[in-house]
Amino acid sequence: MIELVIFDADGVLFDSIESNIAYYNAIFRQVGERALDAAEETRSISYAADEMFIARAHGDQAKLEAMRAVARSLDGSVFFQMLRPPLELRPFMMQLRTRYRLGLATNRSQTVPKLVEHLKLEGVFDAIASVLDGVAPKPAPDVLKLCIERAGTAPERSVYVGDSPIDCQAALKAGTHFIAVGARVDHTHWINTIRELPATLKELDRKSTLTPQPTKASG
Known part of the structure; x- marks a missing residue:
């Protein structure tokens, strides 16, 4: 689950x-x-x-x-x-919050607090971790592990939503599930944009176990 x-x-x-x-x-x-x-x-x-x-x-x-x-x-x-979200983020995230806890784990550093404010996502995330916390950047798993720790759950009950091979590598090392977004990374669970995320999360929930698959860069 x-x-x-x-x-x-x-x-x-x-x-x-x-x-x-x-x-x-x-x-x-x-x-x-x-x-x-x-x-x-x-x-x-x-x-x-x-x-x-x-x-x-x-x-x-x-x-x-x-x-x-x-x-x-x-x-x-x-x-x-210059940032281009694929949809209006706050209503989308608040709907997800009715079922899941939400986290943010990024290789960004000092821009993270202002970024969350700009995106109108204050109060949306249960845990945020970034390079600003003094941990190693992805593909090391440290940012993910810190986010999971702050959220008070376990890696096997977490899923990372990322768009690059280094995101997938970090998820594998952290022991979390992974959902790939966009053309830069391929994976068992892949979506074009986060608009498709709710259906994929339901699919993961239906499975009792999932072993994240190795990434391959898209051609």
Whole structure:
């Protein structure tokens, strides 16, 4: 029986490609770096900001610290207007709350509190965990484990809703079920958008056991 539904943020609750590209390019521009290339644009959806900075710095500690400093001073919420939710989130989530507890587990960090406010999801989540809590980012399971702990339930009674291979890997390591969203990841349980989530959750509830399947990147 599923008790806790944990959501990733980017790619699940909203399309953030435009927002993420603008955010990183604003930082890189201030430190004299080129804009994101196509591969970095894809990674920006799932990876923690510091991972993006480390990859771009190529071992240059001064450059890395410059990126971090700009990120700390930049108000990331100015990019929220570029986020594109697939539906009106609050009524959808409140309906889910009639049956499940809800969680949020994301590789985002300092933008999380303002993001929840912007999406009008205050009071919706029973537990929130992010890189801001000082835990390792996905694909490590730490963010998920912390969210589950805060919700007071067990991994086998939880499901993570994510849109990337690293989300699936984190769920496998944490021992939770997984529902894949969108074209970037394939899985036994897959949906196009979260509009289809309630039916898939009912399907999971009907099954006494479920072993999450390994992910494969979509071609």
